[in-house]
Amino acid sequence: MTVSDPVVEDVVSTISRTATEIRQGLVGRRGTVDEENPSGETQAEADIWADELLEGRLTEIDGIGEYASEERATVVDCGADPDGDAYAIACDPLDGSSNLKSNNAMGTIFGVYDAALPARGDTLVAAGYVLYGPITTMVLATEESVSVYEMSGGERRLVQSDVTLPEEPVVYGFGGGVSNWPDEFEAFAREIETELKLRYGGAMIADVNQVLTYGGIFGYPGLESRPAGKLRLQFEGNPIGYVVERAGGRSSNGHRSLLTIDPDDLHERTPVHVGNAELIDRLEDRPT
Ligand code: AHG
Ligand code: MN
Ligand code: MN
Ligand code: MN
Numbered sequence: 001m002t003v004s005d006p007v008v009e010d011v012v013s014t015i016s017r018t019a020t021e022i023r024q025g026l027v028g029r030r031g032t033v034d035e036e037n038p039s040g041e042t043q044a045e046a047d048i049w050a051d052e053l054l055e056g057r058l059t060e061i062d063g064i065g066e067y068a069s070e071e072r073a074t075v076v077d078c079g080a081d082p083d084g085d086a087y088a089i090a091c092d093p094l095d096g097s098s099n100l101k102s103n104n105a106m107g108t109i110f111g112v113y114d115a116a117l118p119a120r121g122d123t124l125v126a127a128g129y130v131l132y133g134p135i136t137t138m139v140l141a142t143e144e145s146v147s148v149y150e151m152s153g154g155e156r157r158l159v160q161s162d163v164t165l166p167e168e169p170v171v172y173g174f175g176g177g178v179s180n181w182p183d184e185f186e187a188f189a190r191e192i193e194t195e196l197k198l199r200y201g202g203a204m205i206a207d208v209n210q211v212l213t214y215g216g217i218f219g220y221p222g223l224e225s226r227p228a229g230k231l232r233l234q235f236e237g238n239p240i241g242y243v244v245e246r247a248g249g250r251s252s253n254g255h256r257s258l259l260t261i262d263p264d265d266l267h268e269r270t271p272v273h274v275g276n277a278e279l280i281d282r283l284e285d286r287p288t
Contacts, residue, residue: 007063019130050093096203105206111239121238121259141246166215173200175220217275228269250280
């Protein structure tokens, strides 16, 4: 099933083909380089390689004005004016790349913004991720709905449409480490751990995919050592918040939908909580 907007369809099919190549090319690229990305993180060889593949292909698409990624300090200007009729693409080329060492799931996140970057999440027209799990799948959210595709040979095959979070939450996963959580988040987590099953694997999209599949909540809160948390708004929080909100759930930075945050900086971090609306409401209602 193709996407109605031809530019978005072109982006999604380009990402489908490129993600297939990325997954195949992870073998032999599991090392790190002694470079840091704009967030000050050590880069994996595969982080840089995946970003270069995506940038090379996506900036060629007519109707794309900008490309930015977690691995790149500045926005790549592709000529057309995204405040005009062009879109801007933000990617996390490899989310969970530290899982390369332990051979656990990871993936590629993308967001298609109808605004110049950095942009609010509510300017997204599409967002999603490719999950490199036992099977390679793509979760794609558009203004219409959320769909799941299985990927093979660079093509995508629709396997589920109108995806919504299951009513009853089952799983939870919270990052950052208990010793680094502020007291009010720790109290919330203590409640949740008596109600749900722990599923945490160190790659946000793999953990979020469990929430999308079984219902529940994923969070990477603001930390005592780092009040803004670890995850980046443009490349991780907004696209995943868009997917989960389109699937009938909620997103939050602890106080409000991630999609309503006015960004100051391309690489700004934010606490990220996504999942069943009732659980996110409970988090936001806690005394801070
Ligand atoms: P990335 O590999 O793109 O830098 O993202 C890693 C993020 C996210 O995927 C995951 O939820 C989080 O880091 C895990 O952090 P911890 O290692 O602190 O659990
Ligand atoms: Mn990283
Ligand atoms: Mn990431
Ligand atoms: Mn990454």
